[in-house]
Amino acid sequence: MLLTIRNLTKSFPGMRALDAVDFDLAAGEVHALLGENGAGKSTLIKCLTGAYRRDAGRIALEGAEITPHSTVEAQDLGIGTVYQEVNLLPNLTVAQNLMFGREPRRFGLIDGRAMRAEARAMLADYGIEIDVDRDLGSYSVAIRQIIAIARAVALSGKVLILDEPTASLDAREVGMVFEVVRRLRDRGLGIIFVSHFLDQVFDLCDRITVLRNGRRIVTERIADLDRVKLIEHMLGRALEDEVEHRATRVPRARPDLLHFEGVGRRGMVEPFDLTVGKGEVVGLAGLLGSGRTETAELMFGLHPAQGGQVRDADGPLALTSPRAAIAAGFGFAPEDRKTDGIVAELSIRENIALALQARRGWARPIPRTEQNRMADDYIRQLDIRTSGREKPIGELSGGNQQKAVLARWLAMNPRFLILDEPTRGIDVGAHAEILRLIRRLTAEGMSVLVVSSELDELIAVSDRVIVLRDRRHVAELQGTRISPETIMRAIAGEVA
Ligand SMILES: Nc1ncnc2c1ncn2[C@@H]1O[C@H](COP(=O)(O)OP(=O)(O)OP(=O)(O)O)[C@@H](O)[C@H]1O
Ligand SMILES: [Mg+2]
Structure with a gap:
C-alpha cells in the first residue's frame, strides 16, 4: 500500500469528527471518499496534509510513519492537495504560478526563459498547450484547476488529494480534468477524490470509502457496488422517494x-x-x-x-x-x-x-x-x-x-x-x-x-x-x- 491510515481519530470541542478510521490508498488507484455533509471527509484530508494534528492513530506512507505538521511538510513527503477554491495567484502568470518557490536561477537571478520552458513542458505532459506568459486569471476555472494539479504533483508526486475539485465545472471541463487525473493514475500516483457527484465517482474511481458521523462504514471496489446501496451506506437508512415531479x-x-x-x-x-x-x-x-x-x-x-x-x-x-x-x-x-x-x-x-x-x-x-x-x-x-x-x-x-x-x-x-x-x-x-x-x-x-x-x-x-x-x-x-x-x-x- 502506498498510504495506510489506521485508527485515525480527531475531536473538536464537543464532537468527534473522526473516530478510529482506517483507510488504504494503493499506487495507481483513484479512491473516492464519500459521505454526507459533516461526515469527516475534509477533516481526514486535513490530518493527511498537516492542516490538523491527529489526536490518535497512525499514518504511514510507503511503510514509514508520518506526522506532517504543515502542508509544506506534507508536500515534501509526497502528499499534494487541490481544493475547489484554487489557491493560486490569479495576477501572476501561469509560469510563475507553476514554478513559484522553485524558480530556475542563473547567476542568482530568476531565469525567465528556463522557467517558461519548464512550465510549458510540465503542461505538455498533461496535453495542454497554452501561453504560460499570460496571467493565470485569464484562463477558465478548469485550466486553473489543471495548473493547480500540475503544481501539486510537481511538488509532491506520490499522493494527490482532490477535495470537491469539479464543483464549478461544466461537463466538458470535468472531462478535461478527469483526463489529467487518469494520466496521473496510470503513472502510478495514488489519488483521493472527494465529491458529492455520484456520476463522477462511478465514472472515475476504482474504489470508494464511505464515512458517516466520523466512522468508516465501508470500503469497496466500485464494480461491486450499486448506487442505491452506496447512498444507503452514506445516509444510514433507505433512500426516501424522490420528490414528485x-x-x-x-x-x-x-x-x-x-x-x-x-x-x-x-x-x-x-x-x-x-x-x-x-x-x-x-x-x-x-x-x-x-x-x-x-x-x-x-x-x-x-x-x-x-x-x-x-x-x-x-x-x-x-x-x-x-x-x-x-x-x-x-x-x-x-x-x-x-x-x-x-x-x-x-x-x-x-x-x-x-x-x-x-x-x-x-x-x-x-x-x-x-x-x-x-x-x-x-x-x-x-x-x-x-x-x-x-x-x-x-x-x-x-x-x-x-x-x-x-x-x-x-x-x-x-x-x-x-x-x-x-x-x-x-x-x-x-x-x-x-x-x-x-x-x-x-x-x-x-x-x-x-x-x-x-x-x-x-x-x-x-x-x-x-x-x-x-x-x-x-x-x-x-x-x-x-x-x-x-x-x-x-x-x-x-x-x-
Ligand atoms: N475547525 C473546526 N472546529 C470545530 N469543528 C470542526 C472543525 N472542522 C470541522 N469540524 C466539524 O467536524 C465535522 C466534520 O467536518 P468535515 O468538514 O470533515 O465534513 P465533510 O465530510 O468534509 O463535509 P462536507 O461534505 O459538508 O464538506 C463537522 O461536524 C464539523 O462541524
Ligand atoms: Mg468538506
Missing part, C-alpha cells in the same frame, strides 16, 4: 407576481420577457456560460439593466441595486456562497440573522429570543449538522455552511427568491430536503427562480423552465413539455 401536473393558473419586460444588458444577456407567477418555480437551464447566472444577477439588480422594465401589480419597480431589490422583497443566494455569504467568526445564529437585521436597520435589533427561535428552526428544517446555534459558522463542514446561508435568505421571507445552484456541494440526503423545502415555500406563496446544471433537479422542482443558449432565452417549457429531451434539444438549438 411538479411538471407532470397540469400547469396551475396563478396570479402574476412580477413582469420582466425587455430586461437585458449588452455582453451579459439579451433582453428577455418573463412573467413570474405567485408561488411558481421558474427554472433556468442552459450550459455554463449561456447566461443563466447573468440573468439571475440582472434580476437582482447586481448589474443595472439597459432598458426594459420590471413591474408588479402596483407598478414599476426600480431594481437599480441589490439593496433596492431586497427592499422590493427579492432574495438572492448566489452560486459562490462560501466566499460570498458567510462571516466565519460569527455564530450560525448571527449569520442567519444578519441580512434580516440589515434590512430592519441596526437601530432596531432583532430580540435574542427571536434570533434563537429562527436559528433553531432552520437548523432543524435544513438538517444543519452542528452541536448548537452558537457555533462559529466557520467550524461547520462546507455543505452545512451552505445550508446556513440559504437559511439566512429564507429568514428574510422574500416574495421572490433567486437560488443559483442551491444544492451544489450538498449531500444526497439534504438535497431532497432542499427540494422539498422549495415546494413548501412555494405552496405558501413564495415565488422562486432556480438556476441549476442538474437537469433532474430542475425538472423535479420547476413549474416552468426557461432554456438559455448563447446569452439568449431560447425556449420556455411548461407542464408535460418539460423533460430531459426537450431541454437538451433546446440547449442544442433544435427547438425555438
Whole structure:
C-alpha cells in the first residue's frame, strides 16, 4: 500500500469528527471518499496534509510513519492537495504560478526563459498547450484547476488529494480534468477524490470509502457496488422517494407576481420577457456560460439593466441595486456562497440573522429570543449538522455552511427568491430536503427562480423552465413539455 491510515481519530470541542478510521490508498488507484455533509471527509484530508494534528492513530506512507505538521511538510513527503477554491495567484502568470518557490536561477537571478520552458513542458505532459506568459486569471476555472494539479504533483508526486475539485465545472471541463487525473493514475500516483457527484465517482474511481458521523462504514471496489446501496451506506437508512415531479401536473393558473419586460444588458444577456407567477418555480437551464447566472444577477439588480422594465401589480419597480431589490422583497443566494455569504467568526445564529437585521436597520435589533427561535428552526428544517446555534459558522463542514446561508435568505421571507445552484456541494440526503423545502415555500406563496446544471433537479422542482443558449432565452417549457429531451434539444438549438 502506498498510504495506510489506521485508527485515525480527531475531536473538536464537543464532537468527534473522526473516530478510529482506517483507510488504504494503493499506487495507481483513484479512491473516492464519500459521505454526507459533516461526515469527516475534509477533516481526514486535513490530518493527511498537516492542516490538523491527529489526536490518535497512525499514518504511514510507503511503510514509514508520518506526522506532517504543515502542508509544506506534507508536500515534501509526497502528499499534494487541490481544493475547489484554487489557491493560486490569479495576477501572476501561469509560469510563475507553476514554478513559484522553485524558480530556475542563473547567476542568482530568476531565469525567465528556463522557467517558461519548464512550465510549458510540465503542461505538455498533461496535453495542454497554452501561453504560460499570460496571467493565470485569464484562463477558465478548469485550466486553473489543471495548473493547480500540475503544481501539486510537481511538488509532491506520490499522493494527490482532490477535495470537491469539479464543483464549478461544466461537463466538458470535468472531462478535461478527469483526463489529467487518469494520466496521473496510470503513472502510478495514488489519488483521493472527494465529491458529492455520484456520476463522477462511478465514472472515475476504482474504489470508494464511505464515512458517516466520523466512522468508516465501508470500503469497496466500485464494480461491486450499486448506487442505491452506496447512498444507503452514506445516509444510514433507505433512500426516501424522490420528490414528485411538479411538471407532470397540469400547469396551475396563478396570479402574476412580477413582469420582466425587455430586461437585458449588452455582453451579459439579451433582453428577455418573463412573467413570474405567485408561488411558481421558474427554472433556468442552459450550459455554463449561456447566461443563466447573468440573468439571475440582472434580476437582482447586481448589474443595472439597459432598458426594459420590471413591474408588479402596483407598478414599476426600480431594481437599480441589490439593496433596492431586497427592499422590493427579492432574495438572492448566489452560486459562490462560501466566499460570498458567510462571516466565519460569527455564530450560525448571527449569520442567519444578519441580512434580516440589515434590512430592519441596526437601530432596531432583532430580540435574542427571536434570533434563537429562527436559528433553531432552520437548523432543524435544513438538517444543519452542528452541536448548537452558537457555533462559529466557520467550524461547520462546507455543505452545512451552505445550508446556513440559504437559511439566512429564507429568514428574510422574500416574495421572490433567486437560488443559483442551491444544492451544489450538498449531500444526497439534504438535497431532497432542499427540494422539498422549495415546494413548501412555494405552496405558501413564495415565488422562486432556480438556476441549476442538474437537469433532474430542475425538472423535479420547476413549474416552468426557461432554456438559455448563447446569452439568449431560447425556449420556455411548461407542464408535460418539460423533460430531459426537450431541454437538451433546446440547449442544442433544435427547438425555438
Ligand atoms: N475547525 C473546526 N472546529 C470545530 N469543528 C470542526 C472543525 N472542522 C470541522 N469540524 C466539524 O467536524 C465535522 C466534520 O467536518 P468535515 O468538514 O470533515 O465534513 P465533510 O465530510 O468534509 O463535509 P462536507 O461534505 O459538508 O464538506 C463537522 O461536524 C464539523 O462541524
Ligand atoms: Mg468538506
